[in-house]
Amino acid sequence: MAELITLARPYAKAAFAYARDIGDLAGWATQLETLAAVSGYGKAKDVVTSPSMTPEQQANALIGVCGEQLDEKVKNFVQLLAESKRLALLPEVFTLFDALKTAQEQAVDVSLTTAFELDDASQQKLADALSAKLARKVKVNTAVDEQLLAGVIIKAGDLVIDGSMRGRLEKLAKAINS
Known part of the structure; x- marks a missing residue:
């Protein structure tokens, strides 16, 4: 578990820094929470961790399930995670992002x-x-x-x-x- 948190930390920090800079912490938190929930559930979890699918296919499948709940910047973030083979880290990314958001908001x-x-x-x-x-x-x-x-x-x-x-x-x- 500690390894997953370590791997997820730079992505969570980058997402947080971007969301803070554009003033959309709440929006990003909601979208990351949706992605974390979907990516950790049943068949979506199998798709995210499937070695037989390309990273692009994995990202497109996840984005397709979440649909219009994701804006373009978050979709790009999902694509980046997929290219790095880190889609399975979405629950940890959300957890860390939420902790950073809570600390920021005191x-x-x-x-x-x-x-x-x-x-x-x-x-x-x-x-x-x-x-x-x-x-x-x-x-x-x-x-x-x-x-x-x-x-x-x-x-x-x-x-x-x-x-x-x-x-x-x-x-x-x-x-x-x-």
Whole structure:
């Protein structure tokens, strides 16, 4: 896996630099996400890795599946990847591109796991507090885990804040047992 990331990094950086320079990070991210999803799925994955097809055939097949969702510059990028026999790296290219985009936008993806569904006002209040604490824009993804009993678990990159009742009870049990 590390080798794939290493191989994908220069392509992701080049795509990012170009998209940043033309002011279309969101557009490129969407198109690369589409390409990554298509190239990693079933028969499209077989086409992208097929040794019996020429790079041009592979690129044209992938572009044909994605259709009008790709602009000309992204199609050229796909052709370049195909010529270099790197189409299979599209999922890694997208992952790296998205990480660069997030860093550029000074944003962070935050996962909120709660015991019950939060209303929009509560989610926004938590997002605002986290945005102030992390000094970044916060993109919130929520999930419900009924085993938590109450509270919330917040994950933002390496940061984990366990404010759940289950977590508190586990800490209390460890304190009592030690």
